[in-house]
Amino acid sequence: MPIFVTIPAVGTFVTFPIFSGPLLALALVYFLAARARTETCGDTPGLGVW
Known part of the structure; x- marks a missing residue:
């Protein structure tokens, strides 16, 4: 789809934020939810990222 x-419609400068923005938002939601889940469960190891 991007190609x-x-x-052709908006150029590469605008295409990058169009596709990277939602991916960044999805990653942030995932890691923040995992952190909240780890904090509420207490002894659950979680992802090992924090």
Whole structure:
């Protein structure tokens, strides 16, 4: 999709934030939810990231 639709329509400078923004938001939601789950469960090891 980026090659055929967004790059010709808006260029590469705008295409990058269009696709990277939602991926960044999804990653932040995932890690924050995992952290909250680890804090509420107490003894659950979680992901090992924090």
